[in-house]
Amino acid sequence: MKIIILVAISVLMISQAHARGPSHLVLDISKKETVSSVSQDTVRPIASLTKLMTALVIVESEVYMDEEVGYRGGIWRNKKVKRSHLFESLLIKSDNLAAEALAESFPGGRQAFINVMNTRAKSLGMLQTSFEDPSGLGRNNLSTAKDLAILVTAAYDHPEISATSSSKFFKVEIKNKRKITYMNVGNTNNQLLNIFDNISLSKTGYTDPAGRCLALIVEKNDKKYAIIILGEKTSGDRFYRARN
Numbered sequence: 001m002k003i004i005i006l007v008a009i010s011v012l013m014i015s016q017a018h019a020r021g022p023s024h025l026v027l028d029i030s031k032k033e034t035v036s037s038v039s040q041d042t043v044r045p046i047a048s049l050t051k052l053m054t055a056l057v058i059v060e061s062e063v064y065m066d067e068e069v070g071y072r073g074g075i076w077r078n079k080k081v082k083r084s085h086l087f088e089s090l091l092i093k094s095d096n097l098a099a100e101a102l103a104e105s106f107p108g109g110r111q112a113f114i115n116v117m118n119t120r121a122k123s124l125g126m127l128q129t130s131f132e133d134p135s136g137l138g139r140n141n142l143s144t145a146k147d148l149a150i151l152v153t154a155a156y157d158h159p160e161i162s163a164t165s166s167s168k169f170f171k172v173e174i175k176n177k178r179k180i181t182y183m184n185v186g187n188t189n190n191q192l193l194n195i196f197d198n199i200s201l202s203k204t205g206y207t208d209p210a211g212r213c214l215a216l217i218v219e220k221n222d223k224k225y226a227i228i229i230l231g232e233k234t235s236g237d238r239f240y241r242a243r244n
Helices: 004-021 047-061 084-091 096-104 110-124 145-157 161-165 235-243
Strands: 023-028 032-040 068-070 080-082 169-175 182-186 200-205 211-220 223-232
Touching: 004 161, 023 145, 032 096, 047 084, 047 110, 047 145, 047 200, 047 211, 068 084, 068 096, 068 161, 080 084, 080 182, 080 223, 084 096, 084 161, 096 110, 110 161, 145 161, 145 200, 145 223, 161 200, 182 223, 223 235
Parallel strands: none
Antiparallel strands: 023 032, 023 223, 068 080, 169 182, 200 211, 211 223
């Protein structure tokens, strides 16, 4: 009975989020002042913005990044890939299978990883946030624009996350019999990264329940701003709101 009630509540929250339209928040991080906001406290699915917490847990856990772990994706031909490479694919390509590989290889396994994600959210003060998987594919990865501003600020404090997420591409080594070649894999947010050179952290997200989502930290006039956009209908709508 409890499970049925929880599912019903989640469905209600998601439907209400869509009914209210998109959410956004622009926060002056240094002053902790809101520059602009719409429905910043609305709880809604956040899609791959979830991966910022995945990255934060990996960095703070200090797992060995050069260890090769199991990977079932299609970017690398081999079935064992270094965590450091998966980390790049997680944040730049928004690779769902990289997220799963990082979680499954975590000490204690996938569920232990998700538990740490939720515990870390609460410790940061993200009291309206919950995670059900490391990738953001599930509709019960829920948060608010206000909570996500806390997350991007915490993630920004780790250069591994900020520098990687705002990179325009990463290189994948391809070994053939006679030579080694490289393939460039582009950032899911290249449309903005190619226009603005002051983006210090970047993560996109999309699922049908969540709509088009975006989390940024931008720097301007020696100030830092967190920009959170949730629930836009199209990638064009997301792009124009972020650019404005």
